[in-house]
Amino acid sequence: STLVLFVIGVAVLKSQYPLLWLLPVIGYGFAWVGHFFFEKNRPATFKHPFYSLWADWVMFKDMLIGKIKW
Template sequence: MARKADTYGEFWPYYLREHALAPTRYFHYAGTVLATSALIFALATQTWWALILFPLFGYGFAWVSHAFIERNKPATFDHPLWSLISDYRMTFLAFTGQLRRHLVEAGVIDHPQARPAQ
């Protein structure tokens, strides 16, 4: 990022550009779903040791994808809260078929007729 984002509105397009490759996004979706599932399981069953799975799944999948697929630094290091929010936002938009427009607006996809990005 050339300069630090001052608002979440500035951060969101940057976040999407840092997740330009579909496999990176797929790893994030998997990590987000698994982390959330682990959190719900731990809370519902009061299996407190399972809480450790939340950050392991969430960060583990994301960081592996940035290291070996996208080959960039995770946005979590500069904006931890906005990155967490964006992981959930990106996953929700992908699962509901709404992510494409955001990727186009962020410049990840050149035009709406491009191959599906999700």
């Protein structure tokens, strides 16, 4: 999520809008690798993409405020 925000910032500040096409890969790529190769399960993104996206940002917020430990 931090990397997604960074890429958005760079794309907007430097007017490099094609970088925004990378956001789905950056946002979901790491999670999919973790699910497939480490947890050996299927990510919720395939059945519930918007719920999955929302949950990622809620968890990111909870990490930032200290509700979830890093």
